Amino acid sequence: MKKVSPVFPAFVLAAWCAAAALPLPAQEQRAFEHIEMYCPSHFGNTYEVFGENEMREALATLKEYGCQWYSDWFDMECCADLATNKLNAFSTVLWQNIRMHYRLAREMGLKTALIIAPNWTYYDQCRGEWKAAEGDRIYGKQLICPSIPEARQAILNNYDRLFSDLARDGTTLDALLFGAYDWGGCACEKCHPWIRTFIILVRDIYEVGKKYFPDLKCNISGWWWKPEEHQMVADWVDENAPGMVDTCFLHIPYGSTGPADVRLPKGTKRGAFVHIGYSRNDQPDEYGQFGPIAAGSRIQTTINNLRESGADRIVCYSEGVYDDLNKAIVCGLAGGKFDSFETIAADYAAKWFGTDEETSRRWGAWLTAWENPLDVDTDASGAALAELLESTPNQSQDNWRLWQWVERQKLYQINREILAGGDDWTEERLALVDQFWAQREKIHRKIWGIGVPVYIFHPEFCKMPWYDSWAARRRTVKEQAAEPEER
Ligand SMILES: [Zn+2]
Secondary structure (H helix, E strand, C coil): CCCCCCCCCCCCCCCCCCCCCCCCCCCCCCCCEEEEEEEECCCCCCHHHCCCHHHHHHHHHHHCCCEEEEEEECCCCCCCCCCCCCCHHHHHHHHHHHHHHHHHHHHCCCEEEEEEEECCCCHHCCCCCEECCEECCCCCCCCCCCCCCHHHHHHHHHHHHHHHHHHHHHCCCCCEEEECCCCCCCCCCCCCHHHHHHHHHHHHHHHHHHHHCCCEEEEEEECCCHHHHHHHHHHHHHHHHCEEHHHHHHCCCCCCCCCCCCCCCCCCEEEEEECCCCCCCCCHHHHHHHCCCCCCCHHHHHHHHHHHHHCCCEEEECHHHHHHHHHHHHHHHHCCCCCCCHHHHHHHHHHCCCCCCHHHHHHHHHHHHCCCHHHHHHHHHHHHHHHHHHHEEEECCCCCHHHHHHHHHHHHHHHHHHHCCCCCCCCCHHHHHHHHHHHHHHHHHHHHHCCCCCCCHHCCCCCCCHHHHHHHHHHHHHHHCHHHHCC
């Protein structure tokens, strides 16, 4: 199954090619100029289902970690046009929640950006004659063609509505961040080349935004762009809208630790889009499918590479509370307050688990070892965890930061037993898989309380190594059990 999901996640490279973390001198590093956390409210993830108090706590914590900017997007998937729908429609409720997030972020003094996938739109605007053509890196059922004048106007009207709602709430947007792909694009003849159509549409939406927010900045994300597309955008901007693009957040492919060197428009600042929601792209731990994650080494190498290359602006892509430790790590390193992910992980334990210095250090080592989840010796990590818990004061029931790791340890213990049980589906091994799903459900529902079961939480989106074999056996058993007329 192709791993895709907006905005702008999954492009999987075959090989894991992260370099080893570079040792740094223990001295304060210069802080990055721009540290933004992009927290999309979609997929039934924690941001989408959070209540107001939970969101306030999440934002306050982000600020403590050193984050300066908050951004969200209004994912119109399964949403009806706000201008025509009824009060109780999903889109209305979702948009109200996102407006609440922005209001809280502003109250806390965070700067705010809105992520925009320009031609991704409401399902009831996807009329047959407006549909975008699919093509290279262009797919998704809710894309319309911006070269059709009425469709283009609908897009501009949609954003006028979003901007006016935010302005009416008293939310001042500081920036828009536009992505061309995942999801976005139209492969029709009129839109070709898409990247040029895209940047002209960016200019038009940006003009609408400036009516409401005169100081608004226009940023772009290079997610999935080819170098020649950067060249084309740079040429167009320099000729037609010089100075329009404040910052370009460049694409770092899965498994890589830095962006390609591409041409940007004159005066555009160099930044990067840093995915903190996975540890290693050759192991199945994305989106919180299998519990919380740690990616200290990869993030540290990335931040070091960016700092050395002068790209001191980042938008971090987060998909929920499961990457909370990575948020602390990326903000702590980019903010210049810490010089190693190990120190941050120890500080994290002291802050949230209430542990003394020595126990915090051991907790930090335990947490960050999960960067290679399938390699963890779960017997040894289980024994170490039991010892750590004996010296961990903050074991209140609602300390989800602690319990999500305890429950992940149990999940991987079961997984290791499944993997160690050979290839045959014995009754014992099948029972272990049942335990595995029950444990995963416990993390999702009892620890995180995530909601709508959208596709990224489908068991086939991220798979454990035994999944295909198990699913095939289950299908065979079902077929054998079915009456002939039911087949
Ligand atoms: Zn088109």
